[in-house]
Amino acid sequence: MKDTAHAIAGDLRAHGHEAELIAVPDGEQAKDHAVAAHCWNELARLGFTRSDAVVAVGGGATTDLAGFVAATWLRGVPIVQVPTSLTAMVDGAIGGKTAINIPAGKNLVGAFHAPAGVVCDLGLLETLPEIELVNGLAEVVRIGFIADPVILDTIEAGTEAVTTPGTPQLRDIIERAARIKAEIVTEDMRDHGRRQFLNYGHTLGHAIEKVARYRWRHGSAVSVGMCYAAELGRITGHLDDATADRHAEILMMLGLPTTYRPDVWPDLLEAMRIDKKARGSRLRFIVLDGLAAPTVLDDPGEEVLVAAYAPCCRLVAD
Ligand SMILES: NC(=O)c1ccc[n+]([C@@H]2O[C@H](COP(=O)([O-])OP(=O)(O)OC[C@H]3O[C@@H](n4cnc5c(N)ncnc54)[C@H](O)[C@@H]3O)[C@@H](O)[C@H]2O)c1
Ligand SMILES: O=C(O)C(=O)C[C@@H](O)[C@H](O)[C@H](O)COP(=O)(O)O
Numbered sequence: 001m002k003d004t005a006h007a008i009a010g011d012l013r014a015h016g017h018e019a020e021l022i023a024v025p026d027g028e029q030a031k032d033h034a035v036a037a038h039c040w041n042e043l044a045r046l047g048f049t050r051s052d053a054v055v056a057v058g059g060g061a062t063t064d065l066a067g068f069v070a071a072t073w074l075r076g077v078p079i080v081q082v083p084t085s086l087t088a089m090v091d092g093a094i095g096g097k098t099a100i101n102i103p104a105g106k107n108l109v110g111a112f113h114a115p116a117g118v119v120c121d122l123g124l125l126e127t128l129p130e131i132e133l134v135n136g137l138a139e140v141v142r143i144g145f146i147a148d149p150v151i152l153d154t155i156e157a158g159t160e161a162v163t164t165p166g167t168p169q170l171r172d173i174i175e176r177a178a179r180i181k182a183e184i185v186t187e188d189m190r191d192h193g194r195r196q197f198l199n200y201g202h203t204l205g206h207a208i209e210k211v212a213r214y215r216w217r218h219g220s221a222v223s224v225g226m227c228y229a230a231e232l233g234r235i236t237g238h239l240d241d242a243t244a245d246r247h248a249e250i251l252m253m254l255g256l257p258t259t260y261r262p263d264v265w266p267d268l269l270e271a272m273r274i275d276k277k278a279r280g281s282r283l284r285f286i287v288l289d290g291l292a293a294p295t296v297l298d299d300p301g302e303e304v305l306v307a308a309y310a311p312c313c314r315l316v317a318d
């Protein structure tokens with residue numbers, strides 16, 4: 001990422017702009033108030049004004065942090081997102097959800113702040129470790145289930161093609177996922193309606209990330225979260241067995257996890273209660289009424305929540 005950031009800064013300087021680099025910790029550690037404060041102090045030192053722009057270069061954690069800093073500095077300055085991971089290309093850099101984590105949970109402090117632009121170079125995926133690529137595919141699979149089954153068909157046709165940078169299959173599913181995300185956030189930027197469907201798998205997913213102290217990747221946690229949402233859909237009569245089973249089948253084909261620890265259920269439930277879709281004491285989940293037919297499941301009740309977790313838990317190393 002450092003090389004890409006240096007190259008972009010060099011290009012900007014060559015075009016007559018001033019460009020300064022601010023380095024932040026790698027991965028989820030960046031999404032911390034102390035890192036945000038460091039960035040604000042650096043912007044102050046540099047005399048950064050509203051006629052300047054933040055350029056974020058990195059994976060989803062970096063783009064979330066940089067977006068939050070840009071949203072809050074001087075009450076909002078422009079940001080251009082340059083996503084370098086698959087997660088950030090298909091999801092994080094698009095749509096203006098920015099956030100940091102606090103001990104109480106994931107993404108609990110943030111702002112909606114739309115980027116002025118998103119510059120996506122698929123060539124950057126060449127250096128992305130395969131495990132990170134596969135984790136990004138979890139977000140792509142999510143778009144497949146909520147909106148575009150062609151994505152699922154493409155993955156089922158062969159995982160080799162979608163896990164190899166540069167193939168037409170990977171390019172196609174990236175374009176599909178990014179286009180759908182952009183369409184949804186354009187219609188509902190502030191998460192009042194249809195955007196909530198993008199949160200498929202994230203209620204349990206974010207709880208797993210918190211309980212695992214962020215030693216689980218976001219995509220892996222969302223993968224288990226989608227299997228859980230599928231079970232919720234199945235046992236509440238929304239989702240047919242074949243579509244519910246298809247979740248774990250596809251995610252396992254990609255090597256993504258479909259289960260989490262049984263012994264931490266109370267912690268997961270507590271963490272889910274602070275999900276942004278909750279209203280008062282009512283938990284709300286996104287489930288499917290069928291393929292590409294997401295809906296809101298309002299306040300399913302604890303018995304249902306526990307029952308749906310049973311097929312999704314297994315003793316695993318954290
Ligand atoms: N705002 C949103 O709408 C949104 C959407 C999805 C995910 N997210 C957030 O994004 C984060 C996950 O993003 P992620 O999966 O990109 O993880 P990440 O940002 O932690 O990046 C994963 C790893 O890949 C490395 N990396 C990134 N690009 C690379 C490249 N081109 N070559 C080599 N290494 C590279 C990073 O340095 C890091 O070590 C989570 O915090 C999640 O909450 C936000
Ligand atoms: O853009 C959205 O809306 C999403 O829900 C996309 C998710 O993949 C992403 O992880 C998002 O950051 C989760 O948002 P949150 O509101 O649950 O924090």
Ligand SMILES: [Zn+2]
Nearest residue numbers: 139202218222
């Ligand atoms: Zn996500």
